[in-house]
Amino acid sequence: MTKQRSARHSIESTNLADLLERILDKGIVIAGDIKISLVQVELLTLQIRLVICSVDKAKELGMDWWVSNPAFNSQAQPAEVADSLHRIDERLTRLETTIATA
Numbered sequence: 001m002t003k004q005r006s007a008r009h010s011i012e013s014t015n016l017a018d019l020l021e022r023i024l025d026k027g028i029v030i031a032g033d034i035k036i037s038l039v040q041v042e043l044l045t046l047q048i049r050l051v052i053c054s055v056d057k058a059k060e061l062g063m064d065w066w067v068s069n070p071a072f073n074s075q076a077q078p079a080e081v082a083d084s085l086h087r088i089d090e091r092l093t094r095l096e097t098t099i100a101t102a
Contacts, residue, residue: 027053
């Protein structure tokens, strides 16, 4: 009887930090679909997939997109990022000019 009580007590004493540690260690996927239809004609479908895990677990799963993205890479050259932003600004200006003259 004492053994049963201590097992139940240890399960009940799980706190938020323990739960968060388990989720980050194992990972969790939250998935959902949103469909918008009008008169039985599907107009829009949004598929939402959210993965919550630690960085180590994400790398283990092959999800390391931030490694090659200069905005998230601390090794990225600031000049490269500034040059990329400058080219985006130039494109945006050209597009706005084209739209304004049309």
